Amino acid sequence: MDLLIINGLLIDPSQDIENLNALLIEGSSVRGIVDRASYSVQGDSAQVKGYPGKKFSVIDAKDKWVVPGLIDIHTHMRDPGYEYKEDIITGTRAAMLAGFTSVCAMPNTRPVNDNKAVTHYMISKAEAMGYVNLFPIAAASKGSEGAELSEIYDLVEAGAVAVSDDGMPIASAELLRKVLLYIKPIGMPVVDHPEELSLGRSGYMNEGTVSVRLGLDGIPQTAESIAVARDILLAGETGSRLHLAHISTRYSVELVRWAKKMGIPVTCEATPHHFSLSDQAVEGYNTDAKVNPPLRSERDRQALLEAISDGTIDCIVSDHAPHGRDEKEIEFDKALNGISGLETSLGLSLQLVHSGIIDKRRLVRLMSQQPAQIMGLKGKGTLRPGSDADVTIISPDDTWIVDRDTFVSKGKNTPFHGMELRGRAWMTITGGTIHGDTRF
Amino acid sequence: MISERGIIGLKDLDRGDIERIVDTAFSLRQTSLKGGKATPSLMGQTVVNLFFEASTRTKTSFEIAAKRLSANVVNFSYGSSSIAKGETTIDTARNIESMKPALFVIRHASSGVMELLSKHLHTPIISAGDGTNEHPTQGLLDIMTIMDEKKRIDGLKVVIAGDIYHSRVARSDIYGMGKLGAKVSFFSPPTLITDDFASLGATVTYDAQEAFTDADVIIMLRIQLERQKTGLFPSTREYARIFGLNEQKLGLARPDVIVMHPGPINRGLELSSCIADSAAHSRIMRQVENGVSVRMSAIYHTIGGGHGPIDH
CATH class of the missing domain: 2.30.40.10 (Urease, subunit C, domain 1)
Structure with a gap:
């Protein structure tokens, strides 16, 4: 038009x-x-x-x-395989109505997006509706099982914009190092979900006074930050681009600050739920507030806000993780992790502007310009002539x-x-x- | 006030509720001692023991309590349940609720399940323990047992020792005893507690001397042997020596100290046999006895017709 x-x-x-x-x-x-x-x-x-x-x-x-169309580089469209949670039609329509013009879709579908066929399927299904542009992030390892490299060059040809085993970390430092090396000539980022599993799977919510009061086993913040440190060191050594998914702790923020000062090619994202809520939101065993990484302490939340304000955090993502009702309306320990975040992302992020933590331009940088840069989305994140x-x-x-x-x-x-x-x-x-x- | 949804934790009760339940429990014990006959309070009412997690003593205690109030008791246990067939906890409970019981007594391995179920059920619930959250009737019977001996809770030094992190008993005890004015200390290996437990109102200490000196009450918690397998402590030998209760640690306490344990005991691990069987100090059997009275009282206050004096 x-x-x-x-x-x-x-x-x-x-x-x-x-x-x-x-x-x-x-x-x-x-x-x-x-x-x-x-x-x-x-x-x-x-x-x-x-x-x-x-x-x-x-x-x-x-x-x-x-503003240039908003871009959410971390969503779970659940399609193929988990269409009862979400499909590409409902997911991209939700994105459009929530103000997004592009989304990246994580590969933890069923089957996992570790092959061209799934990548093509996702892109063409989104294109047929045309609500938003959908850019798949393909699996870093075959089946996202963390053992063997996926066919990354193939996946990139098919339209993938990055690789990740999101939902799970790339647990082996050796494998992450190989992925970083292998993808380096393409210049695309490896997106890691930073989590040291031996600590991260020890509980159901952030460890702190709230977990003590609720009698829920806690997850220490080091479960994330140890992996952040490891990932940063590997990015530094390989010189490959690393993008850290959903960082949520004060240690993680401090480590990213250090990495950027050292000139290591690392970027990172934060979610509206992590910067808007603390673990208090879990009170009453609220499974809708059960998410991985877990909602953290108020002190961590404040550190996140500071990092958003000073530019340590490069972008805001929803980590849109829709689930079926039966997966949430159950015992807290059995409920699945995740928040359906697309439709509240902009509203929550605008609170940062209204409360003076960031200005309007920073918001646009966080939700459009920088996400486009991180994922190398040409012609996006800007209103320059020709875009x-x-x-x-x-x-x-x-x-x-x-x-x-x-x-x-x-x-x-x-x-x-x-x-x-x-x-x-x-x-x-x-x-x-x-x-x-x-x-x- | 004890709410219509029942007693799901001591976190939610105020001092008055706790005192009322314990006072009634003393009255009910008197009645039992006079001949042990059932009171007809709940004649014709059905109490369902819904146990999603294995239990012998707590289930038996609740069953005897309900029967002494003349209620009909139906036991429903994990082994015979539909859970194995994939039914959700909510569906199982709602199915049984359709048969119109007056009260559910529920035990479940998931913390917070009582809050979840009370949103879906109209029938009141008394918790018989949920995960590592609360075991309110254990907290109440512990309070009753201390009252028995000391005639007060206020100002007493109570030490709770053992696997605090995974203990629903420790939590119900601190909520209940804290509200009644006890000074509670937690003593535990640092791997079985976090400093955040101080936020519950207890003193957290890793020093046996500090923990046991001048204690009025010592509550030893059962240590699950599988915790050793997950590396939370190195050996039962070291646990017994450093964190178990022996004569030497007992000697630090007040001469009239009482020792309690929610059972079952690992003799020689958290508690030496001599102390467990000590007539002077051990009140473990008294706890079990009081358990029935406290549960009668809890049932009575939940469905027995309000908060007036019980007919005895």
Whole structure:
């Protein structure tokens, strides 16, 4: 479509832009940013200087933010294999309605995405709907079993943008070292879920005063941070790109800070649930707050906020992990880990802006520009002329109550049910297309 | 107030509730001692013992307690359950609830299961232990046994020693005794506790001298032998020597110290046989006896017609 988005606050950190000019989209590409003198509006359409005779559909984004399409590089679409939890249609539609234009999908499907056929299936199913762009992250090891390298070059040809055994760490340091070396010429990141299993599987929630009170075996924070340290050292030694999934502890944050100072090619992500909630949320044996890594102490949460504010954390991801009701409405120790996070991600992240922890531009960097850079998504994360017409329009002050029953995702497992949030997506444009299907 | 959902932990009870249950237990024991006849309080009501985890003594104690109140008791145990057929805990409990019992007595290996079930059931629940969370009637019978001897809880030095980390007894004891004003110390190998346990209101110590000196009450916890296999302590020999209760440690306590244990005892491991059988100090059999009275009282206060004085 040919679109002119007017009156909104354009925010594009890649061009150092934050102003009220209009965004011009032709077909599936951004043409540029034009000032008020360059266009004239008649009703629903506009004429733009330099495009004689051409009519652009007008979108009036007054009181809204117009930003490069948001990108969530850590989601579980559960398809193929666990379609009762989520499928690519519901998952990508949930993503679109929540303000995302691109998502990366983790490989812990059934079968595991360790071969071209699954990669192709995922991409083509998402393309057929066209809600958002889906970029698979393929398995780092065959079957994600942590023993043998997967056919990484093949998977990359098929469209994978990174490799990971997420859900599980690459437990063997030797294997992780090989994956890092093997992928190095491609320049793609290895995404590790940092967890030392001998500690990480010792309990059901973060170890601390809450686990003591609830009588639940605890997981120490070193379960994560030991693996973070190991991963960083291997990235330093190999010079390969490492992306650390969902870091959640103060030690992890400090280790990443050190790695960046040392010039080690490491990036990392944090989730809205880890920066919004502490382990207090588990009180009452709330299985919707059961997640891996577990919700941490308030002190860890504060360290995470500081790291988001100072740039140690490179991006915000939902780690969208939808589950069926029967997998959550059971005994706490038996309930599965994970939070259905896509539809609360932007709302929770906006709280960081409203509370002054980050500014708007940092938010866009964390949710669009840097995720695109980490995954090497060309033409994404920016509104530069020629880039893909992926745009999110945010209504920053629209308050709403999280209601799991209105989730588009099949996963209703959220600890944020009933919470009031300020701000959400108003419109999502993917490849120049607006789906008629928006909620608001 | 003891809520309509029953007694699922001492965490949720206030001092008044605890005192009321223990007072009634003393009255009920008097009645039992006078001839041991059942009181007709719960005639015609059905109590279901729903035990998802193996237990002999607690189940028997609850069964005797309910029968002394003239209730009908149905036992349902893991071995004969539908769990083996893949049914969920909630479904199992709801199926039995459809047969209209007056009360569930539930034991389960998962911490927090009582909270989960009470959201799905209308029938009150008395917890007979959930995972490593709570064992409220054990806490109450421990309090009753101390009251028996000391006539008070307030200001007493109570040492709880052993595998604190995995102990639902330690948690119910600290919640209950803490509310009644006891000074509770936890003594344990550092691998079987964390410093965070101090947040429950206890003093955490690794020093036997500090733990046992001037103790009024010593509660030794059972050490699960499989903990040694997972590396939490090196050998039963060292455990007994350093963390078990022997004459020398007992000598640090007050002369009138009483020793308790929730059973079953590993003789010679956490507790020397001499102390276990010591008439002067051991109150282990008294605990078992009081267990019945406390459970009668707990049942009575949950479904026996409110909080008025019991008819005896």
